[in-house]
Amino acid sequence: MMRPQDTPTRETKSLDGLWDFVLDAAGDGRRDQWWRAPLVGSRSMPVPASYNDIVPSADFRDHVGDAWYQRRVQVPAGWVGQRIVLRFDAATHRATVYVDDVEVVSHEGGYTPFEADVTALVTPGSAARVTVVVNNELTFRSIPPGEVLDDGGRRRQRYHHDFFNYAGLHRTVRLCSTPRVHVADLVVTTGLDDGTGTVGYDVEVGGGVAEVSVALVDAEGREVATGSGASGTLVVPDVHPWRPGEGYLHDLVVTLHVDGVVIDTCTQPVGVRTVEVRGSSFLINGEPFYFRGFGKHEDAAVRGKGHDDALMVHDFELMAWIGANSFRTSHYPYAEEVLDYADRHGIVVIDETAAVGLNLPLSGGQIGADTRATYSSETIDDTTREVHAQAIRELVARDRNHPSVVVWCIANEPETTSEESRAYFAPLLDLTRELDPTRPVGVVNMFLAPAGRCRVSDLCDITMINRYYGWYVDAGDLAAAEVRLEAELRAWAAQGRPVVLTEYGGDALPGLHAIADVPWTEEYQVALLDMTHRVLDRVDGVVGEHVWNFADFATSSGVSRVDGNRKGVFTRERRPKAVAHALRRRWRPTA
Ligand code: GCB
16 A cells, blocks of 8 residues: 555545544444434544544543544545545544445554545545544454443443553545556665665556656755666665664655556655664664664543644654654554654654553553453454454554664563463564564563563564563662662573663652652652663663653553553653653753
């Protein structure tokens, strides 16, 4: 699937804005075929946004089930003879789409795009009715998993991950035109050897047959290599590489011709760089890279997980201010605009699937929440694994051309001490490598599966661990925390893979202060990070530190959460806590 783009042969039309919207907790709409007519009793709902916090009502916030979006779409008159595609960048967690009376596509998974070819159903110059039913239920057959409980007739959503189950049309919706014979897909892989770059390309032509030619253009507009044929390798002597801190991009311009006439053209930004794990080093362009940054969330007041360029640019500016060079897309694939921005600014990304909460004993930082086995025919099973595999396929297909993405993370903190966990993850790790042999793959480990007990880490290329010494373990006792953290890190480093501490930190309520080591104060959050950094600096083989979290974020309700998770270095409104200044001193000592 190509990214929608405007080129001499292609156009896009944004369908963002206000849609008609109704909740359908009872699930009447599918039975009564609500897509066949204007939605009855609808209200306005912004797209992109989560619907949960838009209306001040528990019906919206705690909704479980279907929700319907609808709008009329004017199809541009100039699109006669073109192929017309309706594209959703995300619908959380699943959706079915109708154009007028006809169902056109269904999609499972809340964080990857999907599209429908609607050429035969719409008429350029006329309007069509587009209806989408999104469903937010998490079950043991979804990624992320969850369970819908029946509380005496009231349906309640339960899940084991620590962020609010926002839902809706979270990302842009577009109507796109392409030529009938068109570039359907494009895969790019890059290499770098002694100053010479290579760009391998593989173009898929859809809708017919055409000749393919490609040209690689540098950021100054110079054509630096050309090629013909659907696949090949371009060689660029003295190439200007993409590197952390400098998002230098070339453009690969792909052109389709029939009998010498151009019929389609599209452009793919390309960053020429390599990624490699060698021993316990993580190398980008052959040079050791140390990850400094955050686990993040797509999360903000009012809009929930709705993508917003203003917030995105602000977050990147704050990361630059503090000296971060990287982040992890915890705990799901982020909007494609985010990866575009990272590409252009040389920010390094660990790209994660939405496989979070595959760990029944754990919930929102609490242990013992559930005594069932995580992997069983009643819980996470082979069917779940196939849904997980599809999530991996869609993540790799969507993001593989982004130079910023350097690691695939296929799950966060699953249960990994049982034999069943190994059987579950081995094929998924193999699949990821098969789909993309160019990037290291891993699973983020949690503290109940230390080195030696984890049955999955030896299958990974890189060790990513989340540890909360000084918070969930040894709260208020940083001396004990320091000893234990160091012992654990050394045990992981001894396994010989590079180690990234992908989460560490503690909650702090801005304005809460103390002289003693008191959890929840701003001082304690600083002291906990200082302790962690002392340890990280002493242990060889550690190649990165990602603080949890960039900003405070919404979670489900619970006694360990104060209006959400408050481990943010910034508040949810993006104000710095004391720890932000401390981190800036560490990460940008000369600023
Ligand atoms: C974790 C999870 C993250 C939680 C965090 C916490 O290990 O990966 O999703 O939010 O701990 O604050 O408990």
